[in-house]
Amino acid sequence: MMDKTFNPQDAETRIYEAWEQAGAFQPIDDDNAEAFSIVIPPPNVTGRLHIGHALNNTLQDTLVRYKRMLGCSVLWQPGTDHAGIATQMVVERQLSQEGNISRRDMGRDAFIERVWKWKEESGGAILQQLRRLGASCDWSRERFTLDEGLSKAVLKVFVELHEQGLIYRDKRLVNWDPHFQTAISDLEVENKETQGHFWHFAYPLADGSGELVVATTRPETVLGDCAVAVHPDDERYQHLIGKMIKLPIADVEIPVVADEHADPEQGTGCVKITPAHDFNDFEVGKRNNLPLINILDREARLLSEDDGMGGLARIPAEWRGMDRFEARKALVAKMEELGFLREVEDKTIQQPYGDRSGVVIEPWLTDQWYVNAGELAKEAIAAVEDGRTTFHPKTWEKTYFEWMRNIQPWCVSRQLWWGHRIPAWYGPSYQVEERDGERHLALDHSSPQTFVAESFEDAETKARAYYREFGLEPEVVGEFETAREAEEANSAAPRAVALWRDEDVLDTWFSSALWPFSTLGWPDDTPEVVEKFYPTSVLITAFDIIFFWVARMMMQGLHFMKEAPFKDVYIHALVRDEKGQKMSKSKGNVIDPLELIDEYGADAVRFTLAAQAGQGRDIRMSKERVEGYRNFGTKLWNAARFCEMNECVTPPDFDPKSVTNTVNKWILSEAAATVKAINAGLDGFRFNDAAAAAYRFTWNVFCDWHLELAKPLLQGEDEAAKAETRATTAYVLDQALKMLHPFMPFVTEELWQQTGQRDTQLITASWPQLDGLENADATAEMGWLIELITDIRRLRSEMNVPAGAQIPLIAVGASAETAARLERHQALIQRMARLADIGVSDTVPPASAQTVLGEATLALPLEGVIDFAAERARIEKELSKLDGEIMRLEKKLGNEKFVANAPEAVVAEQREKLDDYKNQKTKMGEALERLQGM
């Protein structure tokens, strides 16, 4: 005897291990099997499973299990990414908690060793957590972005893009995070509304002829001003264009320039231009040939050392090294003291913050490596335009296009240690000098020569070739960590050339962009694996990662593999709390999926997520909902328990097409229709539709009706009917387990094992194929039966007939077919409607409650029980409803234009309905008449 409920805690681990041991997660080795592959969006190696991961992976697993059962050779490729900043943060925090020395004191090699140690010990915990969810990834192929193979792919891609001119070094403004002291992507910058000020400063004209007033939200940048701009059409300031201004404090002269960036409506219409500290001003500076004057160091303090750009001289000696926010106060105070402060306005400003560090981001001028994303984007845009890749829902393509068409150069270097070190080496350049009429060659370390190569050996070869051009064969030594070390080595050995390696690492997303093919082994490994599983079938991810990841995979995949990395991209929603708030630690409204799994089981959590995964909407998560789907699992469990108690088993030679009993034909037909609906749902990424179809079939069709209808057959005397019903019921239960498996893998697998001798686990069993079992006749007859039973139950309830009372039913005006159906299903009807007897008559017995089903009037004689007034009121209400419907339809059908324009089928349907309502109205009218005076 089975337990009364499923116990997830006991079963889940056991079942999961059994699947893994059986090798069920690995693709089947069959060349005829269609390949189906998904790469997991690699979670950060520092990550912990949150509800968004749970949704994302539930959907992937659902699809993967479905395709696996369909017989595809399925690869779900798992792994993690190295999460440059996040991981470095974790380990640095650990170091400081342990009271250890900082990363910089520790040195690069020791620190990286320490991070690897952390990774081995506690990295990738999220992958263990995914197992709790039931994720059927092929763990034997797990990858990490810093793996040897993936690193090799990164090197190859970097070097090739460099050779093609698509990666280059440039000096531009970047988003600089002064806390981590690295460049970050503009996608990692969060703009937040902040209460700030608008300071109005007067700038005197150099010729003493007056002043103009500029306003700024960042007064400290005054020291870096290189011009004041006015709009070229602004008549107020025409006479100022070309004049010089004496910049207060910095004590330099800067010009007034004409540039359209100046907005005549904004403030005074004069705007200060600080090209080295503002993205817009940088562009203005380029247009007007302004110098770039930097005033901040890497920690966002006012310069204390000369950076070669001339900013230091502008900074008063006592301010050098001052923090940027202190500098702001100091500057404002000084301007006020000098009499240049005209006004302070409160102003709401958009302030950029680093999403990891939380500090204000500083636009800062640095040398960085850039990918020419604009070039790579062309093909990535085309691939979506021409449908090689399709987004679901399609509306996300707009977002993709919008970003792709306005894409900026992608800064890929990061001033971190944890990551793929940039494969670029530098050596001194040779400068040819003409001196005393002779050619002299000199080593120049300040403008080094760059050698990009996959290895130091290759870089060395390139270096030799470079120096050979000058007719020299110096000894090349290296690789040094920094330019300074190399220069020292060089001066110690003047005949040698020392190379040093770029200190920076690549943006983590640079390696993530290669994920769909680097994980498959590219550029090495077995080509058949790459060919079989690339391009991948579908990518499932959340919208907030379209720019970061999807777009970049498209670019790199198309460039290096010549094919888009996935045919379909399914974008799912964000999971919010039950009030619709975004979950966050600071709000304390985070729902931990692991706690939910502990409490309700993984199946319930998965089903909740899948059932709510409607396209284009956020999901609200609440415990009540999970509980409801846990109950659904219990319902299924008890249906199986019922089958066990009634000895339902499917004989080996059972042929569902051969069943004869209407009840059995019907449930098979319903099952077949459900499989179709689930297929359509999953094929179209409508997970909620698929889940709803499976849910409804299991609970509202199989349990509510089939099992109840089967009871009299299973407990009756007709041995043939009993055997057929047992076989059919067991068979349909099996189909239900299969249909539900992608959504609820654990409970279905457990039931599969407990309810029969199986030659395979459910995870690798075949997906239901029930074509040909649809049966319109059985559907019609059972539809009638269900309506009949429901009608009688409603009458009983409305007439307050005691639940236990057995009363007779008289059918009046029944057709031969109805009479035959009544007789055929008499036992069923009596049992389910709690009837004493069923009779057919020409006349309605007195004191009956009545209703109409088709051509027949159903009468329940309720002598002594019936409340005539209540029954009359009930029928009158029915009649008025019918009148409403009839009026509506008559009006519609009376409209010539409708009859002329609407499709024939629609018109015919309306006529049928009208006839039906009229018939009901007649019958109900007669019923009412019979009650008059009683």
Add this chain to the structure above:
RNA sequence: GGGCGGUUAGCUCAGUUGGGAGAGCAUCUCGUUUACACCGAGAGGGUCGGGGGUUCGAGCCCCUCACCGCCCA
């Protein structure tokens, strides 16, 4: 300021070529009939945000307004 999405039953949401408004939860009534009270039977509840238009016909298509949310500047 630009773009995208949303507004349907008390709550959360489905509603795919425009043709009788649905589900789950909640509420109310009844019920322990040997699968299941994590259950069963039944009921109530919506001018589909407002306005206008197209159409024989609009929750669905178009315009407009209001409110909410997200992304980008």
